[in-house]
Amino acid sequence: VPALAEPAIRVDQLGFVPGARKLAVVEGIEASQPFSVVRAKDGKTVFKGTLEAPANWTPADRMAALADFSAFGTPGVYRIEVRGVPASDAFRIDAKAYAGLNDAALKAYYYNRASTALDARHAGVYARAAGHPDTQVEIHPSAASPGRPAGTVVSAPKGWYDAGDYNKYIVNSGISTWTLLAAYAHYPKFFKGRDINIPESGNAVPDILDEAMWNLEWMLAMQDPGDGGVYHKLTNLQFDGIVMPAQANARRYMVGKGTAATLDFAAVMAKAARVYAPYEAQFPGVPARMRAAAEAAWGWAMTHPDVAYVQPGDVKTGGYNDETFDDEFAWAAAELYLLTGTPAYYQTFERHAQPPGVPNWANVGALGWISLASELPRLPDDAARAKVRDGVVGEASKLATKWSQSAWRVSMQPGDFRWGSNADVLNQAMMLLQGYRLDGDRAQLDAAQSQLDYILGRNPLGVSFVTGQGARSPMNIHHRPSEADGITAPVPGWLSGGPNPGQQDAKDCKTARYASALPALSWLDDTCSYASNEVAINWNAPLVYVSAALQALTPA
Ligand code: G3I
Ligand code: 9MR
Known part of the structure; x- marks a missing residue:
């Protein structure tokens, strides 16, 4: 399983209701090592745990370990940190998270x-x-x-x-x-x-x-x-x-x-x-x-x-x-x-x-x-x-x-x-x-x-696949009003179709190419992509x- 060039921590960018099961994935590292949950505003550690060793198959065909911080449920804004990996996006623990x-x-x-x-x-x-x-x-x-x-x-x-x-x-x-x-x-x-x-x-x-x-x-x-x-x-x-x-x-x-x-x-x-x-x-x-x-x-x-x-x-x-x-x-x-x-x-x-x-x-x-x-x-x-x-x-x-x-x-x-x-x-x-x-x-x-x-x-x-929700969401959905209205941000609240290795729109997406053919990576944030981003x-x-x-x- 190949390592990821740039290890990354992936987490639900909206966050969690306090009593939820709370997991993050650390992609691109092999060893089980410590992780911490820190407060976004001052970096204070509020929870410590150990990453669970990666399993064999992952959707993107690269190493991934799991951080489980379900035991922590105090409302606030946090990030996940692992030594040598960029910190995760900030996320909330909030009774009204969704x-x-x-x-x-x-x-x-x-x-x-x-x-x-x-x-x-x-x-x-x-x-x-x-x-x-x-x-x-x-x-x-x-x-x-x-x-x-x-x-x-x-x-x-x-x-x-x-x-x-x-x-x-x-x-x-x-x-x-x-x-x-x-x-x-x-x-x-x-x-x-x-x-x-x-x-x-x-x-x-x-x-x-x-x-x-x-x-x-x-x-x-x-x-x-x-x-x-x-x-x-x-x-x-x-x-x-x-x-x-x-x-x-x-x-x-x-x-x-x-x-x-x-x-x-x-x-x-x-x-x-x-x-x-x-x-x-x-x-x-x-x-x-x-x-x-x-x-x-x-x-x-x-x-x-x-x-x-x-x-x-x-x-x-x-x-x-x-x-x-x-x-x-x-x-x-x-x-x-x-x-x-x-x-x-x-x-x-x-x-x-x-x-x-x-x-x-x-x-x-x-x-x-x-x-x-x-x-x-x-x-x-x-x-x-x-x-x-x-x-x-x-x-x-x-x-x-x-x-x-x-x-x-x-x-x-x-x-x-x-x-x-x-x-x-x-x-x-x-x-x-x-x-x-x-x-x-x-x-x-x-x-x-x-x-x-x-x-x-x-x-x-x-990526957070819902327009206008989360730290990084689709900007170029295949949606006629979003494309034709002259407003940069797409109409909010829409779920992008998502990764689709069929790539049936390839003939209409000549200049913007899919980055990968792997199932979970086969997605293109471009208006041409009706097969992955409508x-x-x-x-x-x-x-x-x-x-x-x-x-x-x-x-x-
Ligand atoms: O049924 C076969 C299956 O036997 C085969 O193994 C598989 C292999 O890819 O393909 C299956 O057919 C797929 C079919 O959906 C059923 O899931 C086709 O490949 C796939 O092209 C087809 O996609 C549909 C697409 O229209 C094209 O017809 C999507 O499900 C459907 O959601 C989408 O819907 C469009 C509307 O036609 C027009 N409005 C927009 C909407 C969303 O894109
Ligand atoms: O815009 C159309 C989209 O809503 C459909 O889901 C898709 C598949 O049926 O087709 C799109 O229209 C494309 C057409 O099939 C081929 N030429 C380019 C069109 C997109 O602008």
Whole structure:
């Protein structure tokens, strides 16, 4: 294992809640030697320990030793020191360590709202004119139905732009919106105390539910009222140039209608119908409308169980194509069971469910498992309760084992580094947290903490991957507003996609080259790099979930 030319200490640049497991990695040294935690303001040593000897494989293929200072929990600002190595970044121990991060990660969705201007009061320097009204959307031949033949003009405003592009995709909206709703459902006390300064703040609905509603209103308009099927996406034919939303005026289309989009929609609407039920006064009739929409979508999927999205020849924007639907059936059936209590839905879940795995946009079965595991008393019988509990705990334990065996204490394996790997890190954390919620095994909470530490700087690049958070964060994300707004700092609160050895953008990144092909180093902070440095609504969602969970669950 090669030594690092310049040894470095990598630590979570935001820091820790006092009772958290606290680890730092010292990269590029071989021996076990002493380390100390010192006060940032005067260098006074407050804690001493010995580095744990390095293990064999590390994500960057070089030596790394571990500093464990979990026993120290006094609030303040500190650095880690090791003889002969530059001191670490300063970090805090603070009872509210991740509250600001959570606010920023949620506010990022507001900044990506379609069909509205962002005013200075809520957006500050990122105020911008409205773009994409989406009130005149043409039915593409791929989405035609008897009630809405090709060329019909329909309206579907609002929603969030998917990512660095300005299109809106149901499949990716599904997991994103559900994850925000789950964060609220699991940690309501935390979210009721937050104010992220969006236009709806102060309206007696938690901000996270107001923000999610912006997307849910759009999603409702993506259902064909004639048959209950749901369009795959609302999109241009080609990606826009690098311009602000108001300058992007290409014609918009409803494209495709398929089983994945329809079932993802059904799952999210079933979940939302329950989450918003207490807010009937603020959203009159909406929960009932969501329930009806979910059931109509399910009905379409029953008669169209195998319609894969095929990208039409004239459409070049994101595909989000998926050919297998057992996971979507399992997820939607689980949510519809919890909404209606109808046993047949639970049986359908069991028929389709595979072991949960770690969720992503194409593999959503775990979301159904999580919902069921959060409401075990509502399951039909003890056998069902045991099955769901064991499935979720089993996945979390597997991840915790990988964590404990890794030199850097991260569950990521070399093959997990792919397009959007940072979201895989956080979705692994979300699964670990489900295990902890069920069986209280502290290793699962500690492993989830480690996954967030990786995102916030305890990684071989020494970067905090969230814009505007930490000592060194991405400056050149692939995000059209951040590129076109003339402001140096990117729009804050966005998670960079992360290291991706696939480097599918190499042809568009000729002048700025990736520094390394190694999985965990394959990242490029350049706007050209859509395969490693784009942002996306499905990637920010587990950041919202995990930062809230660690804030809510870690002992103070
Ligand atoms: O499924 C194969 C797998 O069998 C194979 O082993 C593996 C090897 O790399 O590749 C897998 O396919 C990958 C696929 O994601 C599924 O994970 C592709 O290589 C990879 O190119 C593909 O990346 C997707 C990317 O769009 C390109 O289609 C990302 O997951 C997806 O997050 C990303 O989403 C884009 C939208 O299309 C447009 N808006 C921005 C958004 C974020 O970049
Ligand atoms: O900007 C696009 C980004 O949102 C997508 O994730 C990515 C992959 O589908 O494609 C980007 O668009 C690029 C296109 O694929 C190739 N030419 C350069 C475009 C980036 O400006």
